[in-house]
Amino acid sequence: MAEPTTIVRTARSRWRRVALIAGGVLVALFIVLQGVALALPRTNPPVVAEPNWDSPQTRELFMRACGDCHSNQTNWRWYTYVAPAAFLAYRDVTEGRQKCNVSEWGVGGERKCDESVEQIQEGKMPPWFYLPLHPEANLSAQEKQQLIQGLIATFGEGGEGGERRNRQAAPEQENGEEEGSTSMTVAFRGS
Numbered sequence: 001m002a003e004p005t006t007i008v009r010t011a012r013s014r015w016r017r018v019a020l021i022a023g024g025v026l027v028a029l030f031i032v033l034q035g036v037a038l039a040l041p042r043t044n045p046p047v048v049a050e051p052n053w054d055s056p057q058t059r060e061l062f063m064r065a066c067g068d069c070h071s072n073q074t075n076w077r078w079y080t081y082v083a084p085a086a087f088l089a090y091r092d093v094t095e096g097r098q099k100c101n102v103s104e105w106g107v108g109g110e111r112k113c114d115e116s117v118e119q120i121q122e123g124k125m126p127p128w129f130y131l132p133l134h135p136e137a138n139l140s141a142q143e144k145q146q147l148i149q150g151l152i153a154t155f156g157e158g159g160e161g162g163e164r165r166n167r168q169a170a171p172e173q174e175n176g177e178e179e180g181s182t183s184m185t186v187a188f189r190g191s
């Protein structure tokens, strides 16, 4: 028969062992993930061609709020080298460039850029989780309006995407609808 104090001591040392093992597993896991994170290709391919920006200001606003994920001029900050943030950043930049890349204009990068105004108006872009670490991307209402006006002027009013959406939403008006006005973009918010 063990003394009560011995029982308590044994139980305590068992927990300590479990905690040590769990901690060790976590550290090992982090080291493995961190190794993978460091191996990610954080590339900035050459800038092939940019849109014909309507003004330097539009470009400046776009690069400030969107450029990290929608251009080949990503600022890979220190935390994009640290797991798990590295994986999120890598995925965002990869997917963002696939959807719209202003550094590969006319060679496929323009793909969905014409939906930018809609994305901004709906508050989907830039993504909310990006803003706390990038306060400069948190545009004021006035800057947002300037960017929207600039993007309409640069990417064309409504653009291909606008016409496409228009056709899906109202096929019978295909010919009657005036092409790509700003109000059209607004009218199809939330579709």
Ligand code: HEC
Residues within 6 Å of the ligand: 062, 065, 066, 067, 068, 069, 070, 091, 092, 093, 095, 096, 099, 100, 112, 113, 114, 115, 116, 117, 119, 120, 125, 126, 127, 130
């Ligand atoms: C943190 C990275 C990041 C930033 C910053 C960012 N985007 Fe995106 N963007 C993405 C990702 C990832 C996707 C693809 C997934 C999705 O649609 O949510 C995307 C998708 C898009 C799309 C395509 C939407 C569709 O219909 O598929 C447009 C247009 C867009 N972004 C415009 C913008 C604009 C304009 C800004 C700046 C105001 C911006 N983005 C800022 C990551 C970003």
